[in-house]
Amino acid sequence: MQLPESIFVILLLIALSAFFSLAELSLAASRRLRLRQLAVDGDMRADRILKLQEAPGDYFTVVQVGQNAVAILGGIVGEGALTPTLSRLFALWTSSSNAQTLGFVCSFLVITSLFILFADLFPKRLGMAEPERWAVRVLVPMLWCMRLFKPVVWLYAKTADLIFKLLGIDTVRDERITSDDILAMTEAGARAGLLAASEQQVIANVFELDSRTVASAMTQRDRIAFFLQDDPDTVVRARIAEEPFSTYPVCDGDIDHVIGYVDAKDLFQRVLNNQTLSLKDDQLVHKVLIVPDRLTLAEVLDQFRQVHEDFAVIVNEYSLVVGVVTLNDVMSTVMGDLVGPDDEEQIVRRDENSWLIDGVTPIEDVLRALDLDELPHDEEYETLAGFLMVMLRRVPRRTDSVNFGGYKFEVLDVDSYRIDQVMVSRLKDAGGGTPSPAAPSET
Structure with a gap:
């Protein structure tokens, strides 16, 4: 075979190898959500690819047979075509034996480099960039190859299945999409600018409904506006004018004996x-x-749906009222800053290194604002005030503080043992915010 013919064959083999590499990666990287959308839009090839992803054994067997066969042929053709030519070229400057060795080494490096660049790296990066687009384009040729190599595919597939069975490895692809998968996709979309940060936070808040308890969204006991059943008309009117709300609990004697509610x-x-x-x-x-009070927000929403209500009274294990919650409270937790009025903000950023936080702020919101992963003993409390009580092991007093994670949590105001405001400051020697051991202090 002459040199031009050999070069043509090598280029043809590189193209075939690139085709198999592109077919392999595009099928593996194709996202099922995108493929389903293409199928809904009328592209039947996308539906066939979805089925191949469920049982990709024969497909990948063809790919591997093709790639290995082409690689072997490329080595044979390349060595036979380039080695003699390069050996004659090197013979002009060195001995015949050295020229033969140099010719073989250079031929090997050239052929290997061409296959790595154009038959592996380039098609795989192309397939990663737009996997669904290339998967549907290479589908028909790959189906022909699967028919052509069916006997070989059957032999290798059965052998591979036997090996997997002996090793006890499951070959069925798990297509379940978890909440972590969805959050990862939305975070990637937010980083890429395809999704607004506030929209991504709303999606994250929805998935937190299963982990956040109702106590994180309720109106605390000491902030509840309620009526006693015996309150006269004048008291009711005065209370409405003083504390305008949409719903008021009605109690018999005290707040712990709720008998119903009235709608404003x-x-x-x-x-x-x-x-x-x-x-x-x-x-x-x-x-x-x-x-x-131990129900999650998701469970409260389910109860609202079952009884067709949007208001609930929350009690603890001793049947004492600890708060009230409305459907709007739950939805405000989901929507976050999109609907929260400025005068009700629980976390106010004073400057780059300090925050003023209400003591009843849910600990999840505190972690998010301070970019912390967790706080110690987080299973023992729901709010920032609870964190300070657990860390200090007593009811906090004004100016008490706790250092943790590169931040100082200092109590600014206490009203009847209730922590009203906490100043959170970034410690100057935090050095990047790596959590440090909690260090309660008292001044």
């Missing part, structure tokens, strides 16, 4: 009609939903 709309309607506001009226007081 019903109260306003009676006021407009010049009717007396009596909380002993069964038509005005509705049955209230009572939920335990």
